[in-house]
Amino acid sequence: xxxxxxxxxxxxxxxxxxxxxxxxxxxxxxxxxxxxxxxxxxxxxxxxxxxxxxxxxxxxxxxxxxxxxxxxxxxxxxxxxxxxxxxxxxxxxxxxxxxxxxxxxxxxxxxxxxxxxxxxxxxxxxxxxxxxxxxxxxxxxxxxxxxxxxxxxxxxxxxxxxxxxxxxxxxxxxxxxxxxxxxxxxxxxxxxxxxxxxxxxxxxxxxxxxxxxxxxxxxxxxxxxxxxxxxxxxxxxxxxxxxxxxxxxxxxxxxxxxxxxxxxxxxxxxxxxxxxxxxxxxxxxxxxxxxxxxxxxxxxxxxxxxxxxxxxxxxxxxxxxxxxxxxxxxxxxxxxxxxxxxxxxxxxxxx
Amino acid sequence: xxxxxxxxxxxxxxxxxxxxxxxxxxxxxxxxxxxxxxxxxxxxxxxxxxxxxxxxxxxxxxxxxxxxxxxxxxxxxxxxxxxxxxxxxxxxxxxxxxxxxxxxxxxxxxxxxxxxxxxxxxxxxxxxxxxxxxxxxxxxxxxxxxxxxxxxxxxxxxxxxxxxxxxxxxxxxxxxxxxxxxxxxxxxxxxxxxxxxxxxxxxxxxxxxxxxxxxxxxxxxxxxxxxxxxxxxxxxxxxxxxxxxxxxxxxxxxxxxxxxxxxxxxxxxxxxxxxxxxxxxxxxxxxxxxxxxxxxxxxxxxxxxxxxxxxxxxxxxxxxxxxxxxxxxxxxxxxxxxxxxxxxxxxxxxxxxx
Numbered sequence: 069x070x071x072x073x074x075x076x077x078x079x080x081x082x083x084x085x086x087x088x089x090x091x092x093x094x095x096x097x098x099x100x101x102x103x104x105x106x107x108x109x110x111x112x113x114x115x116x117x118x119x120x121x122x123x124x125x126x127x128x129x130x131x132x133x134x135x136x137x138x139x140x141x142x143x144x145x146x147x148x149x150x151x152x153x154x155x156x157x158x159x160x161x162x163x164x165x166x167x168x169x170x171x172x173x174x175x176x177x178x179x180x181x182x183x184x185x186x187x188x189x190x191x192x193x194x195x196x197x198x199x200x201x202x203x204x205x206x207x208x209x210x211x212x213x214x215x216x217x218x219x220x221x222x223x224x225x226x227x228x229x230x231x232x233x234x235x236x237x238x239x240x241x242x243x244x245x246x247x248x249x250x251x252x253x254x255x256x257x258x259x260x261x262x263x264x265x266x267x268x269x270x271x272x273x274x275x276x277x278x279x280x281x282x283x284x285x286x287x288x289x290x291x292x293x294x295x296x297x298x299x300x301x302x303x304x305x306x307x308x309x310x311x312x313x314x315x316x317x318x319x320x321x322x323x324x325x326x327x328x329x330x331x332x333x334x335x336x337x338x339x340x341x342x343x344x345x346x347x348x349x350x351x352x353x354x355x356x357x358x359x360x361x362x363x364x365x366x367x368x369x370x371x372x373x374x375x376x377x378x379x380x381x382x383x384x385x386x387x388x389x390x391x392x393x394x395x396x397x398x399x400x401x402x403x404x405x406x407x408x409x410x411x412x413x414x415x416x417x418x419x
Numbered sequence: 420x421x422x423x424x425x426x427x428x429x430x431x432x433x434x435x436x437x438x439x440x441x442x443x444x445x446x447x448x449x450x451x452x453x454x455x456x457x458x459x460x461x462x463x464x465x466x467x468x469x470x471x472x473x474x475x476x477x478x479x480x481x482x483x484x485x486x487x488x489x490x491x492x493x494x495x496x497x498x499x500x501x502x503x504x505x506x507x508x509x510x511x512x513x514x515x516x517x518x519x520x521x522x523x524x525x526x527x528x529x530x531x532x533x534x535x536x537x538x539x540x541x542x543x544x545x546x547x548x549x550x551x552x553x554x555x556x557x558x559x560x561x562x563x564x565x566x567x568x569x570x571x572x573x574x575x576x577x578x579x580x581x582x583x584x585x586x587x588x589x590x591x592x593x594x595x596x597x598x599x600x601x602x603x604x605x606x607x608x609x610x611x612x613x614x615x616x617x618x619x620x621x622x623x624x625x626x627x628x629x630x631x632x633x634x635x636x637x638x639x640x641x642x643x644x645x646x647x648x649x650x651x652x653x654x655x656x657x658x659x660x661x662x663x664x665x666x667x668x669x670x671x672x673x674x675x676x677x678x679x680x681x682x683x684x685x686x687x688x689x690x691x692x693x694x695x696x697x698x699x700x701x702x703x704x705x706x707x708x709x710x711x712x713x714x715x716x717x718x719x720x721x722x723x724x725x726x727x728x729x730x731x732x733x734x735x736x737x738x739x740x741x742x743x744x745x746x747x748x749x750x751x752x753x754x755x756x757x758x759x760x761x762x763x764x765x766x767x768x769x770x771x772x773x
Contacts, residue, residue, distance in 0.1 A: 140732070
């Protein structure tokens with residue numbers, strides 16, 4: 069025991085010096101490693117922006133499984149005196165809600181879910197707006213009029229993205245169809261690359277993805293096809309094939325939230341920002357994209373950002389040709405959040 | 420010239436093997452510390468923090484116990500089959516099927532009181548879980564199909580069945596399309612032990628652990644199981660019921676993994692969703708070998724491994740050590756303990772060559 073004592077003291081000194089009591093502590097929970105160059109990486113870039121704020125320290129736990137593990141991780145942050153906790157995957161919703169009830173003073177922010185509490189907000193970004201723009205780009209560049217989409221899981225977030233991409237492609241090229249393959253993974257480079265190859269085999273000449281790995285990009289480049297990335301600018305992984313990416317930019321939102329919590333003005337709400345706040349965007353175009361296509365897409369981007377154009381404006385038909393949204397009508401957010409059908413032009417099932 | 424040779428020990432090492440175990444653990448920790456130091460992290464502090472955050476407070480102990488429950492149940496099952504030299508790699512799929520069985524009962528009889536519903540859920544989980552264990556057992560006995568391959572493949576089938584259900588007919592209409600069943604009624608949730616965050620599943624673990632030990636040590640079937648595991652031919656010659664034992668251990672193993680699935684769905688998540696699958700079935704195999712297939716040591720090993728994983732989260736949070744380091748450390752511990760097992764069975768002999 070006597071031998072342990074110095075170690076004890078050392079530990080407390082070390083711990084004490086790393087976190088001043090005055091600083092606001094903000095914790096982040098990620099579902100995958102931050103080195104994935106994808107979804108969690110994008111969130112972590114947002115965290116770094118928060119870290120750069122005055123009087124705020126941040127930390128994170130990565131690769132946290134949804135369910136039991138996430139509840140413990142979130143609870144431990146609350147126990148350790150974190151003032152605000154961001155959890156960035158939909159499976160963290162129920163665990164976070166449980167913890168939020170036990171720690172009324174801590175502010176909880178959950179990404180991509182739908183449950184709220186007094187001290188728990190949820191937030192997401194309208195990445196579908198960026199997807200619409202990437203769809204326009206892909207629709208303009210395709211020769212075969214068949215686009216491929218490597219998708220993770222048939223949940224509303226992903227379905228919404230596929231539909232927006234398809235509508236964007238159809239806006240510039242009415243004959244286009246989008247073929248969907250489900251991988252049932254978020255991050256599995258080999259599986260996702262194989263899925264992209266299967267799409268290339270059936271004649272797709274642009275590959276888009278809702279995956280966290282650059283596997284589909286690599287497959288497209290190897291076959292001389294085009295590709296559209298997701299999460300971050302994926303140009304570096306496939307410079308010859310990469311047209312553009314639908315990207316996240318969490319910094320402005322995260323710093324805004326943390327500043328509000330610091331000032332005591334924060335309120336629990338459902339935050340769903342898009343191009344208007346710069347939370348989502350598209351990455352710079354590859355040099356193979358002609359100037360006129362770039363201009364069409366950029367003009368549309370300005371229109372969506374200003375609110376002059378809504379992506380899901382009718383008429384929108386489902387796969388069977390039944391009109392789901394009447395001409396001129398705009399789908400309400402509640403319907404977007406629960407999107408469970410494909411628009412006409414998508415080839416694939418929801419299983 | 421000196422000549423080094425390994426000689427098989429005639430007598431078990433006894434307490435010496437305990438020493439070997441701790442030496443192996445110390446080695447794994449030293450290498451881990453070295454790796455940390457190489458990344459300019461405070462190695463001693465980190466290792467102390469790891470131990471302290473896993474076992475140093477009431478909260479931490481609770482967390483570890485909760486996390487250890489499914490690992491223990493799965494591991495107890497696969498450990499039993501390994502004793503018979505039946506290589507059940509299928510706890511993951513049996514866990515999935517158990518969760519499916521329990522969920523079926525919870526969704527089908529939501530009006531029942533808890534004292535009827537919970538036992539029914541447990542029974543259904545046992546049935547579906549053990550079904551997933553008995554299939555490979557029968558295939559092995561009747562068709563000589565390799566159980567390693569069959570159990571492994573059935574894992575994928577089991578998980579796909581679970582996904583099919585939660586993405587399809589069991590999906591909660593109020594979940595905005597997310598793949599999850601509706602929340603279980605309170606009667607279908609295994610309650611917490613008053614005053615703690617632990618659930619009554621822990622008591623199930625204790626009871627089944629003791630029963631298993633008694634079964635292996637003091638019953639005829641348990642003796643036959645151990646005998647068949649040592650030498651199948653001799654055991655068969657002595658007219659021991661090998662085929663019956665294979666089916667039995669696979670059924671029990673499947674049922675135990677199924678219970679783990681039931682407890683995770685009921686007590687931890689309160690519903691069924693795909694993220695219930697977090698690899699406990701595979702962790703169980705590691706734990707069973709770490710524990711030398713002994714039920715009591717399996718309990719300890721499950722708890723320690725749970726502690727390692729819980730502690731790693733704090734290491735990430737406080738010192739920003741990457742999550743992958745936890746996997747590296749787990750691997751180091753497993754490797755050195757298993758390698759240490761060599762010294763328990765063999766004696767190094769140093770002699771001068773003639």
